[in-house]
Amino acid sequence: MTSRGHTAGEPGAYVLGVDSGGSGLRVALGTAEADAPLRTVECGGPVRTGPRGIDAAHLLEQVLPAVHGLLAEQGTGGRIIAAAVGAAGMATLGDELRAELPGALANALGVRRLALAADAVTAYAGAVGQRPGAVVAAGTGLIALGTDLAQWRRADGWGHLLGDSGGGAWIGRAGLDAAMRAHDGRRGGSPALLARLEAVFGPPQELPGLLYPRADRPALLASFAPEVAACAEHDPVAEGVLRAAAAHIAEAAAAVCPEAKADEEAYEVALTGGLFRMGEPLLVPLREELARLLPRARAVPGSGDPLIGALRIAQALATGGLRLPHHPTLLCVPVSAPQS
Incomplete structure (x- = not known):
């Protein structure tokens, strides 16, 4: 050509x-x-x-x-x-x-x-590459895309108000919700996450004024996701947030991954994006969820x-x-x- x-x-x-x-x-x-x-x-x-x-x-x-x-x-x-x-x-x-x-x-x-x-x-x-399979691209948001090379299948990627479930903004918001619950004395609160909120953003009662006027609200929410991961090892509420995120991510991957035939090699599900740099606190429950929903797929880091x-x-x-x-x-x- x-x-x-x-x-x-x-x-x-x-x-x-x-x-x-x-x-x-x-x-x-x-x-x-x-x-x-x-x-x-x-x-x-x-x-x-x-x-x-x-x-x-x-x-x-x-x-x-x-x-x-x-x-x-x-x-x-x-x-x-x-x-x-x-x-x-x-x-x-x-x-x-x-x-x-x-x-x-x-x-x-x-x-x-x-x-x-x-x-x-x-x-x-x-x-x-140009093989059948699926990818989950996760950072502030989250989208899953898969193909059998005949058509594309997409799940989520609808933004932080309508979806992006399990992405960085979703995790950060869930962590901040748990922190504010602890501040109020409501069920489901996490004192550990409240302490991290205060260290990162200041007094909890001032957080709405900091968050709501911002045009980059998703990024600000996502900036708290690493704090959730840091607390997950010793805080059951933070651990539960990451387990819920892992379930959402695996569900998105399962929705788009081609179904391998009995005589075919299992398809790859590539995990790419900054969210997965959280490491084991997220990846351990995610591997468990992927094994449950996609037992024949292989989860691999994006190349x-x-x-x-x-x-x-x-x-x-x-x-x-x-x-x-x-x-x-x-x-x-x-x-x-x-x-x-």
Whole structure:
């Protein structure tokens, strides 16, 4: 396949991966063949969200200078033959990106093969690759995504008010609830978590005024999740919060994991995202729940992150080997280059 005279495998033919997440935007430049990126760059803060969803102009303002700089580092004459842009919120807030990025990237970079993916899809590609299986991506929020390579199945990822059950904000809120119960003298309270609330946030009665006006309430709630994990070893209430979170995570994984046939090897369930850095206080009950709900699946740590996943999708586009199923909002491939 070609793009303005360049073919995958030729000198000067590059692929581009973009990861737009809640903490910022990253870009990776690679070739169609190499597993590792040639270079990665952090571009700046999170991309804005406006009335039409994720702001395409703001994303391009950050991405294009970074890509031009990366190409300049590689020497003259290089072009991007395929690109994949993964973005948090792409599935529900990506209409503007899907409308504007194909033309903008074609005009600015000569991109003729482009994939626009939800960050859960790039997390899947980074953790599982192009095999059937499932991924649970958990940080402040939580989403599970699985595929049998014919279709995608999604569970949760509905935000901290409607779901994200078992994610960082959910755990933090449950821990703060237990702390406030102890402060009030209500059943289910945890003096240990109350002490941690006071150490982190100050007087409990001032917490509503600190929390409710904040635009980043989910992140603030999630910041208390490590305190819950730290208390879990000696506090039964904190331990119970993590066991409940593990049950929610396993239920989401079970909802999306393909059902392995008797003669097939068990599918992998990859666990990726910052939440799992909590370690054993969460992972021990999670392994128990996964074994109960998915006895034939293998839980594995994610082998890559969403930026690597975006690069892998771009590489598959460049070589004509994309096996992950297309989807109007989860994995959209709006433009195809001419075959050669």
